[in-house]
Amino acid sequence: GTKLKSTHLERSAYLYIRQSTPRQVYENTESTIRQYALKEKAAAL
Known part of the structure; x- marks a missing residue:
């Protein structure tokens, strides 16, 4: 019984990590893109 538990x-921890990671990656990518866009704007000025 203990082994199964x-x-x-x-498994649930693994699933939780699998579900949460893409969102973190997405948010990190999002902020990186935003920073890059800001740099581009600053360079254009």
């Missing part, structure tokens, strides 16, 4: 916990 720990595997289940690992």
Whole structure:
């Protein structure tokens, strides 16, 4: 019983990480693009 429970916990933790990571990556990419766009605007001025 204990073995099953720990595997289940690992699986849900794994799923949670898998679900949360793309969003973090997306937000990081978003901020990087924004910073890059700001630099481009500054360079244009």
